[in-house]
Amino acid sequence: MHYMTQCVGDATNLPVIIGSFDFIGLGIFDSDPYLLGGQNWFTNQNNFYRQVRNFVIDMTQMPTSFAHGMHWQVAQATSLQNIVFNMIEGGEDNNQQGIFMDNGSANFMGDLIFNGGGIGMFVGNQQFVVRNVTFNNCQTAVFQNWGWMWVYKDLVFNNCGIGLDMSNGGSTQTVGSVIMQDSTFINTPLGVVTTFTNTSLPASGGTLTLDNVDFTGTEIAISYPNGTVILDGGAVVDSFLQGNAYSAYFRSEVINNKTCLEPFADRARLQNEVAPPPKSAVLLDENGRFVARAKPQYEGEPASVFVSVKSNGAVGDGLTDDTAAIQAIFDTATFDQIIYFDHGAYLISDTIQVPTYIRMTGELWPIVMIDGSAFPNESDPKVAWRVGNPGDVGRVEMTEMVFEIRGPAPGCIILEWNLAGEYPAAAGVYRLSFV
Secondary structure, three states, X not given: XXXXXXXXXXXXXXXXXXXXXXXXXXXXXXXXXXXHHHOEOOOHHHXXXXXXXXXXXXXXXXOOOOEEEEEOOOOOOEEEEEEEEEOOOOOOOOOEEEEEOOOOOOEEEEEEEEEOOOEEEEEXXXXXXXXXXXXXXXXXXXXXXXXXXXXXXXXXXXXXXXXXXXXXXXXXXXXXXXXXXXXXXXXOOEEEEOOOOOOOOOOOOOEEEEEEEEOOOOOEEEEOOOOOEEEEOOOEEEEEEEEEEEEEEEEEEEEOOEEEEEEEEEEEEEEEEOOOOOOOHHHEOOOOOEOOOXXXXXXXXXXXXXXXXXXXXXXXXXXXXXXXXXXXXXXXXXXXXXXXXXXOEEEEOOOEEEOOEEEEEEOOOOEEEEEHHHOOOOOOOEEEXXXXXXXXXXXXXXXXXEEEEEOOOOOEEEEEEOOEEOOOOOOEEEEEEEO
């Protein structure tokens, strides 16, 4: 997969990609192949703009000794959505893995289903968000090889052996931090495995935050690899913390014969349930979970509702000023339409005012290119893309677009968002990139 690659299947009838028994490769989809000598095709942290969505990846004809549905070693502006991974169920030496991820930086994945396999997701990366994922009959649902700031939300572990294994590295645990939120374990004996201790780990290792996680379907919620129980299952855990707690204060220090107050902090290790943090009611759904919504794909909409900006006056060549054309399209659009930014670079030289009821989506990361010379004054900044006005309420959806600046623009505010949704998740942005 090269830069700007999107593999998009029919969301209303998912195409099936089947791996053969004699398949050779690291993954049916490979975002970053290994070359001779162990070097990657792309630098791990500079592996941008890739997307796969709307597929069934079938590995049931592949051997259990070695098979990966996807080698997903990626970085910013990449995503996986609406994918089903079918693997062989059971077997003592089942090494099938739905996703194998060994490196990279910052990504998103959601609306995934993993059926069977030795490991649903074998993941190592940083700054990830994963939501709305179901694991059915996986021996281990998630093996966290390493990670910093992984957020898992709305996960369902159904009839798996282990839910999340973050114990890699033993006493030198390689997993920095994991958050699991609004998730459920069903008929899964062991929820989370961790190697956290109070003495031997580095200061950054083994941080685990659980927020509203239902362990009623487990015998053991959290344990060490040797089976020692940290937290029993059979209940909903409102809030659990494992990691560092800091107490900051000032202490007296004599410096150059003068007594001074110096800031200082004591570090202690926590591993227990704690009082849950307060949550604003407007952020929660009827089940007490944080409101979340999948990125719209508009798969149920007829082609007639899409309004092409190139067919309605915009040029998108990176040279022609498209400000007036885009604003005219927005001014006449209705919410039953979807403004479609054909692939291209749309130069703007003044503020685009986005109305309070509008949907827009891009084709393969179209660019809104801001002419820097039109935004020169840092003492009097000006907005390039304004959504609503202060106090407005409405519905706005923006998906799959890039904003960048051509030349210096010290007085540019790229995006100003003023709009409150008229109901939860009625207004939002999905997969925008700012360059």
